[in-house]
Amino acid sequence: MKRMWARMAWTVALGVALALNLSGLASAGQAAPEKIKFQMDWVIGGKHALFYPAVEKGYYREQGLDVELLRGTGSRETVLSVDRGLVDFGFADAGTQTLEVARGAKARVIGIVFDEQPLMFIVLKESGIKTPKDFVGKRYGTAIASMSGALFPGFMRLNQIDPAQVKMMNVEIASTIPALFAGQIDITSGYSNSGLPIAWFQGVKEGKEVVSIPAGDFGLDIYSNGIIVHPQTLEKRPEMVRRFMQATYRGLKYAAEHPQEVLDTLMARHPEIRNKDIARAQFREALRNFLTPAAQKNGLGWMDPAKWKLTRDVIFEGYKVDKTVPLEEFYTGAFLPVVKLDRFPKEFLEEKVFGRY
Numbered sequence: 001m002k003r004m005w006a007r008m009a010w011t012v013a014l015g016v017a018l019a020l021n022l023s024g025l026a027s028a029g030q031a032a033p034e035k036i037k038f039q040m041d042w043v044i045g046g047k048h049a050l051f052y053p054a055v056e057k058g059y060y061r062e063q064g065l066d067v068e069l070l071r072g073t074g075s076r077e078t079v080l081s082v083d084r085g086l087v088d089f090g091f092a093d094a095g096t097q098t099l100e101v102a103r104g105a106k107a108r109v110i111g112i113v114f115d116e117q118p119l120m121f122i123v124l125k126e127s128g129i130k131t132p133k134d135f136v137g138k139r140y141g142t143a144i145a146s147m148s149g150a151l152f153p154g155f156m157r158l159n160q161i162d163p164a165q166v167k168m169m170n171v172e173i174a175s176t177i178p179a180l181f182a183g184q185i186d187i188t189s190g191y192s193n194s195g196l197p198i199a200w201f202q203g204v205k206e207g208k209e210v211v212s213i214p215a216g217d218f219g220l221d222i223y224s225n226g227i228i229v230h231p232q233t234l235e236k237r238p239e240m241v242r243r244f245m246q247a248t249y250r251g252l253k254y255a256a257e258h259p260q261e262v263l264d265t266l267m268a269r270h271p272e273i274r275n276k277d278i279a280r281a282q283f284r285e286a287l288r289n290f291l292t293p294a295a296q297k298n299g300l301g302w303m304d305p306a307k308w309k310l311t312r313d314v315i316f317e318g319y320k321v322d323k324t325v326p327l328e329e330f331y332t333g334a335f336l337p338v339v340k341l342d343r344f345p346k347e348f349l350e351e352k353v354f355g356r357y
Contacts, residue, residue, distance in 0.1 A: 033066035034240065037087040040072040041225060045273065046282025047193040049266040050113065050290070051091070053258075054251025056265055063243035075225070076100060082107045082228050089244065094223035094330075095147055098315045102325055107228045109331040111245060111301035113252070114224035114289040117216035118192040119148060122177075122199050125209040127186055132159040132218050141171035141185030148189040151220065151318040158219035177202055189215075191224075193289055197281035200357045209356070222311040223303070224289065226331075234335065241335050249300050249339040256291055256300075256341060259283065259348040281353040288349060291341070299338040303331055 040048055051069055054060050060067040072078045075093035082090045083105040090107070097107055123129040129138065132155070142149045149170075153163035171179050176188040177199050190196050196212055203210040216222075227248065234241055255262045263283050266273070273279050295302060308327050315321070 031064070033061060033064055036060075036065050036067045036089065036240075036244065037070060038067050038089045038091070039070040039078050039081050039087040040091050041075045041078050041093065042072050042194070044069075044071050044266075044270050045194060046197075046263070046266070046279035046284075047286035048091075049259075049262045049279075049283045050252055050255045050286060051248070052251070052265050052269065053254040053262055054247045057251065057254060059247035059250050060244070063247045065240070065244060065247065067244070067247075079105055079107045079228065082230050085230065088229070088233065090228045091225055092228050093147065094226050094311055095151075095315050097226075097228055098312055098330055099319055099321070101329055102316065102319075102321045102323065106230050106232070108231050108234065108329070109223075109226040109228050109303070110234070110241070110333075111249065111336045112223055112226040112303050113301065114193070114226070114286070115292040115295050115302075116289040117214070117220055117222055117224050118194075118285065118289045119215040119220065119224075120190055120192050120196050120212040121215065122180065122188050122190055122196060123186065123211050123213070124180065124203075125211050129187065129211070129213075131213065132156065132161060135187060136161060136165045138186035139167045139169055139184075140187045140189075141169040141176055141179050142189050143173050144168060144170045146173060151314065152189075154314060154318040155215060155218070155220050181206055181208065193282050193286040196285065197278045197353070197357075200281065200354050201275065201278055204354045204356065220314065221307070222314050223307060226301075226303075234332070238335070242337075245335050246337050249337055252290070252300055253339050253341060256287060256345055257343045259287060259345045277353050281357065284349060284351070284353065287345060291344070291349075296341060296344070299336070299340055301336050301339070303333050303336075 055067060055069065070087065075096040078090040078092040079097050079100045081087045094109055094112065097109060101107060129135065140152065152168065156163040156166065169185055171185065179185045180188050181202055190199060192212065199210045229241060263280060267276060267279065294304065305327060308331055312327065312330060
């Protein structure tokens with residue numbers, strides 16, 4: 001009997017040892033995904049739905065990456081987080097990144113997302129303001145230290161208007177829309193994929209129609225948000241960067257081709273986003289900024305050297321940067337995969353929000 005129990009114990013021990021050995025071999029053959037921090041430009045909103053397919057569909061996992069999407073507190077802070085090595089990648093405004101690079105930060109755009117400039121000047125229809133020439137004699141309210149504030153004088157000069165003919169008023173960003181509807185200012189500004197839908201919503205509530213004047217249609221055709229990374233990461237971990245970009249732009253393509261599904265995913269992941277109509281409008285506008293003719297022709301994220309030169313020159317002029325910085329310090333397309341749409345989301349882009357816009 002003792003021999004039988006001894007034989008059984010030996011058999012069980014052998015089985016356990018074999019199982020552990022096979023488990024160890026499997027683990028050695030399949031390394032754990034590399035953890036990556038990807039910081040957004042602001043609080044998660046409708047426009048950020050673009051980035052969820054790469055996570056939800058497992059595209060990053062397929063590339064051996066475990067990517068965490070982090071909310072931001074402004075493009076400047078995202079650029080500085082990349083510069084300081086606090087995060088691996090960022091999603092930030094190219095104009096802000098250009099300015100911070102001129103000030104010494106190390107952050108390079110490796111793929112554009114918002115090819116179309118989303119900055120809008122926002123007015124009420126009752127004001128009669130339709131073009132920048134109508135700004136003369138009016139009150140423009142924004143945070144003067146913000147990008148929209150700093151670029152405004154240059155924008156006026158681009159349109160052959162003396163900036164002194166417009167009264168600039170320093171208004172906190174969160175207070176600009178209320179100030180507009182209260183009649184305290186005549187003009188403010190906001191991005192089509194963030195602040196503008198909030199103005200639309202307020203207009204519907206108050207029975208007033210909002211008019212937006214695209215800055216890009218009047219000379220300010222510069223790049224907006226893109227994917228940024230530290231140059232040292234490009235040098236030391238180039239293959240990881242390529243895998244990240246492959247998964248990211250595969251996800252961006254999925255978002256463009258399945259907008260309603262992706263928006264539903266965002267809302268499920270972030271129940272704190274309470275107004276679905278605002279989120280939908282923000283995402284719709286983000287897709288318009290993303291899916292430009294240039295992006296459709298050359299591939300999502302494609303960057304034009306001439307447009308980058310204009311971006312640098314406009315930012316330098318607006319912020320009085322008196323130095324020479326070559327374009328290669330700001331961007332590179334060397335890590336960008338060629339990804340093109342198979343299906344354009346025409347119906348989603350044409351659908352009105354709030355029954356009007």
